[in-house]
Amino acid sequence: MTENIGKILDKTRPRIKFKNRNEQFCLQVSEYKFNMFRLAKSILHNNTDAEDAVSEAILKAYTNLDTLRSMKNFKPWIMKILVNESYAISKCRKRIVYVDEIKAGEEPILNDNKELWNLVKNLEEEFRTVTILFYYEDLSLKEICRVLDLPMGTVKSRLSRARKKLKEIFDEGSSKDE
Structure with a gap:
């Protein structure tokens, strides 16, 4: 049966x-x-x-x-x-x-903006992975959830935190240049 x-x-x-x-x-x-x-x-x-x-x-x-x-x-x-x-x-x-x-x-693997790639690759792993999957691999949030076995909320919050960290680091660097 x-x-x-x-x-x-x-x-x-x-x-x-x-x-x-x-x-x-x-x-x-x-x-x-x-x-x-x-x-x-x-x-x-x-x-x-x-x-x-x-x-x-x-x-x-x-x-x-x-x-x-x-x-x-x-x-x-x-x-x-x-x-x-x-x-x-x-x-x-x-x-x-x-x-x-x-x-x-x-050297960065592939990116026109080397400075941004260097910032991304220096993020903590959990933030770096979602950032690369979303921005460099063009996966949707739903696809990232499946790839990493994470809930949608976790993926969204990691992506949001990664953006904030990148902005903070970028702003720090640009204020030093002035």
């Missing part, structure tokens, strides 16, 4: 139909791979760990591609996998200090 229910649920659950599953997946990954690296690096602060997180996230996403219900959800879905993988790597490697973390004057 329970086997039949499982089969019925599997049939009613919408699945993505690919003409060429591998090709579709590769196109999506190639579209977001730089964004994925930027997000992983903002969490891990290390190129090697960020590359590992992206690779692991892509592998896990490919392995579980059949659980994705709609290609509209591909970006938040793979970003959630990436965030989870980045946090897992971060936990494992908390005490390791890498040489590239010590380098002064690190």
Whole structure:
């Protein structure tokens, strides 16, 4: 009896139909791979760990591609996998200090406004992550909630606090210039 229910649920659950599953997946990954690296690096602060997180996230996403219900959800879905993988790597490697973390004057990964990127990457992790997902990855608040497994109110308050902190830091810097 329970086997039949499982089969019925599997049939009613919408699945993505690919003409060429591998090709579709590769196109999506190639579209977001730089964004994925930027997000992983903002969490891990290390190129090697960020590359590992992206690779692991892509592998896990490919392995579980059949659980994705709609290609509209591909970006938040793979970003959630990436965030989870980045946090897992971060936990494992908390005490390791890498040489590239010590380098002064690190260049921003991608942003026309280098000063703003430097301010964002120096925010506390909880504020930095929501800021990057919202402003750099163009995810909606609802998508950020799904990616980070947080309630809407928490995402909104973190984003608001991040804006306030950025404004305070920016105002401090501009008043020093005068």
